[in-house]
Amino acid sequence: MTEPNAPSAPSWRTGRVGRIAVRCLQFLLIALTVWVVGQVLSRLAFVMVPVAVAILLAALFVPGVAFLAARGVPRWLATTVVLLGGVGALGALVLFMVTSVVDGLPDLGKQLNESLRELRDWLTTFGLSPEQLDNMISQAKDWLSTNRSGLVSGVFGVLSTAGTLLVGLLLALFLMIFFVHDGARLWRGLLRPLPESSRGRMIEAGERAFRDLTSYVRTTLLVALIDAIGIGLGLWITGVPLVLPLAGLVFLGAFVPVIGAFVTGIVAVLVALVTQGPVVALIVAAVVVAVQQLEGNVLEPLLMSRAVKLHPVAVILGVAIGAELAGVVGALLAVPVMTTVRSATRPFFEDSPTEDTSPPHHPA
Structure with missing residues (x-):
């Protein structure tokens, strides 16, 4: 006969192993949900990519x-004025940058080949044989040629032909008009089937996420412009050729956070090395580092809210995973998606203890 006040035996759910098992099941359920959503989105990539582009552009134009x-x-008049002026200015800027890069690609490729040869000759002074360096360069070229198709494929493969690209662009522009003009009402209408008790929190989460996404898009565009202008001025002052293609390459690379600016900066340093020598290359490297430090330590803290700022490790992992899953488009959209999800879900995972506003108690 058991004592009436004897403690009951712990069930499997209250023990340590039981709690770990429950957490594992919850994690597996979340992972399964994410996988299912990813599979659905990948099947609808032709629609989801224009939707994502439209949301990013809307985040840029809604404040105006x-x-x-x-x-x-x-x-309606404000929407017309902002869209016509904004799309025209943004399109002209991107067209100028892209055409400058495309026009300078032949000369840029020649300069890069010269840079590799100069770098190989310089590395031989450290005891490496030319055969070893040629083998390393050939392996790097083979890796790039092997993975280039994988980077360009993925979601970008859905928009590979000119016809599908044009249709996707028109769909993005069409959706952007409605997102800019009536995005808030569309979001509320989308959440109307939810229970009224949770509808308010979801509306607030969406508005907060869109506000932080606006901050991210505005900051990224300004940072890309400042990177291109700053590094371009450094290249022009030091007499490095191909200033416009290299500045355009820096501008386009800045839209892939951390990694893009680093890679395009290396290209500028290599061109400076082969055309102007190691001293100018070191100056260009210092300019690249200074511009990126200005970007990371001054511009982003001033322009981007704390809710949007992500740790560099999270950014690099997000870009890598996005490139693996969806190619170039995945690399470009990884950080905006992470920013939006973090802003929308942050209040659900944070404790908000009530602050004690009473005056402090002083013992007698």
């Missing part, structure tokens, strides 16, 4: 529309 609407301009 809100600014004009707050000053009495009808929203």
Whole structure:
């Protein structure tokens, strides 16, 4: 006969192993959900990529529309003015950068080959034989040629032909118009089937995520421009050729955080090394480092909120996973997706203890 106040035997759910098992099951359920969502999105890549581009562009243009609407301009007129002016200016800027890179690619390729030869001759002074260096260079070229198709494939393969690319661009522009003009009402209408008790939190989470995404897009565009102008001025002052293609390459690379700026900076240093010598290459490297330090330590803290800022390790892992899963598009969209998800879900995982506003108690 058991004692009436004797402690009951712990069940499998309250023991340490039971708690670990419950957490593992929860993790597996979340992983399964993420996998299913990823499979659905990959099947709908032709639609989801334009939707993502439209949301990013809307995040760039909505503040301008809100600014004009707050000053009495009808929203349809504010949307028309901002979209026509913004799309025109952004399209002209991107077109100029892309054409400068494309026009300079032949000369840039020749300069890079010269840079590799100069680098090989310089490395032989450290005891490496030319055969070893040629083998390393050939292995690197083989790796790039093998993985280039994988990087360009993925989601980008859905938009590989000119016709599908044009349709995707038109779909993104069409969706962007409605997102800019009536995005908040569309979001509320999408959440209407949810229970009223949770609908308010979801609406607030979406608005917060879009606000942080706006900060991210604006900061990324400004940082890309400042990187291109700063490094371009450094190349022009030091007399390095191909200033416009290299500046355009830096501008485009800055949209892939951390990795893009690092790789394009190496290209600029290599071109400076082969054309102007090691002293100028060191100066260009110092300019690249200084511009990136200015970007990371001054511009981003000023322009980007703490809710948007991600740790560099998370950024690198996100870009790598995005490139592996969806190629170039995955690398470009990885950080915006991480920023949006983090901003939307952050209040659900943070404790918000009530602050004690009473005056401090002083013992007698």
